[in-house]
Amino acid sequence: MAAQRDLWDAIVIGAGIQGCFTAYHLAKHRKQVLLLEQFFLPHSRGSSHGQSRIIRKAYAEDVYTQMMDECYQIWAQLEQEAGIQLHRQTELLLLGMKENPELKTIQATLSRQGIEHQCLSSEELKERFPNIQFTGGEVGLLDKTGGVLYADKALRVLQNAICQLGGTVRDGEKVVEIRPGLPVVVKTTSGSYQAKSLVITAGPWTNQLLHPLGIQLPLQTLLINVCYWREKVPGSYSASRAFPCFLGLDQAPHHIYGLPSGEYPGLVKVCYHHGNSVDPEKRDCPTAVSDIQVLCRFVRDHLPGLKPEPDIMERCMYTNTPDEHFVLDRHPKYDNIVIGAGFSGHGFKLSPVVGKILYELSMKLTPSYDLALFRISRFPGLGKAHL
Structure with a gap:
């Protein structure tokens, strides 16, 4: 000491x-x-805690995108100082309907800030990502800077x-x-x-x-179920197969996001960006699993190469402002x-x-x-x- x-x-x-x-x-x-x-x-x-987080410059607000520019530099500096890889670039695919206002705002911010990105039509999405099933005419916005942080x-x-x-x-x-x-x-x-x-x-x-x-402060603590889903064919949703991180913007009322398989062999992380209010001292008490049902439907409808029930469920907490x-x-x-x-x-x-x-x-x-x-x-x- x-x-x-x-x-x-x-x-x-x-x-x-x-x-x-x-x-x-x-x-x-x-x-x-x-x-x-x-x-x-x-x-x-x-x-x-946990093995992975998404890293991206795709934000609606300019200030976050500007901050992320310096964040990437500091992450890289920390990697160099430690001699340990802390980040992997996979790209980030944002999915939404063409008229989705959030998608339009993020695309405008990326353009304004000079961030490399690509807009994908419904047809281009189907061709480029055959292991994602598109059901409603979604379009894509690809943040080329997106990837995975090793948390x-x-x-x-x-x-x-x-x-x-x-x-x-x-x-x-x-x-x-x-x-x-x-x-x-x-x-x-x-x-x-x-x-x-x-x-x-x-x-x-x-x-x-x-x-x-x-x-x-007006803070709400939420208990988040972190779910991992088994690939039917191991490696089919891996970064080595060019599968990106993704963020679904039309999964009302909250987003669904995912990361390529990697941290658990043969398992893909797909989570709901919301949870149930919890006292942090009682985070291990049983909670509602309505978000799991939402995720099961999403995986069944959009990720046909995954088994539609989670193999592993872990827990994390968000502390949200209004x-x-x-x-x-x-x-x-x-x-x-x-x-x-x-x-x-x-x-x-x-x-x-x-x-x-x-x-x-x-x-x-x-x-x-x-x-x-x-x-x-x-x-x-x-x-x-x-x-």
């Missing part, structure tokens, strides 16, 4: 992907950083990098009290620490930590307490830049991006943050 410091430059609470990248940027800039995690690492209790590997690489850069990671330490001030005092089940600044990246546990600090945009801001009252929350099931790929922004906020630096979309003050009654 590293020696106790009298005063840290920053403490980061929560060693998911956002907290890890925040601590990484702090350590890279030679700040004395302490990363606290309530569970013993590695763990599968939050939102950052568990990324967490391990980051946690190792933080320590190599002089940071400290302490797991199995649950935060039991935060005393605001200068310095801010953080008490855990194992000790008490002081820091010039505090960054809270606690996922589903965010509001538990914020409640004693006089603020509650508008599904992140919270990246300082506490409205305590400007040395920074909050990163509400990543709404699409934050993993953006974590390199999210971590950079949270580092900048914690060090009172000018943020690299316009944070208007991410301010706490956009929620009624929560006051104006000091940015």
Whole structure:
């Protein structure tokens, strides 16, 4: 265990992907950083575990597409530093009806930002992706930058990098009290620490930590069923056979997405981008499986080369804001307490830049991006943050 410091430059609470990248940027800039995690690492209790995530530049909002440009650079830099592959380019296929407004908006954003993409007609889709069954005249939008991130590997690489850069990671330490001030005092089940600044990246546990600090964000914790479906012919939906990641935009009321087979031999990850509200302390209780029925119908109708019942079901949690945009801001009252929350099931790929922004906020630096979309003050009654 590293020696106790009298005063840290920053403490980061929560060693998911956002907290890890925040601590990484702090350590890279030679700040004395302490990363606290309530569970013993590695763990599968939050939102950052599992083998894979989709990476893409295809977004409706320009700011995310712009952020992703830098994210790809940081992911590549991290790969080079660690000598470990963390990403595989597979392309991302967005599917929707020609008149789908979201599809049109994303295509316009990609064009405006100069991102390589391709529009595919119904006929071109059928020719290029014969193992997808198109039933209603869907068209496609191919984000050439799309691919797969190796999530568990990324967490391990980051946690190792933080320590190599002089940071400290302490797991199995649950935060039991935060005393605001200068310095801010953080008490855990194992000790008490002081820091010039505090960054809270606690996922589903965010509001538990914020409640004693006089603020509650409109966050909803959802339990997500992560499903894997067996290929009838092994390898037929693999990246090596040019099968892309995909995102179905017309599967109302929520999207369905999938990744090529790879993490489990012969199994394809196909999931519903929504779940059931859950207390994070009770995430292992039985929940409704209506989303599984939606997925079974989707696989049966559109992916005929897969068996229409999932072989493996795992669990993950989303922490959603009402508008599904992140919270990246300082506490409205305590400007040395920074909050990163509400990543709404699409934050993993953006974590390199999210971590950079949270580092900048914690060090009172000018943020690299316009944070208007991410301010706490956009929620009624929560006051104006000091940015």
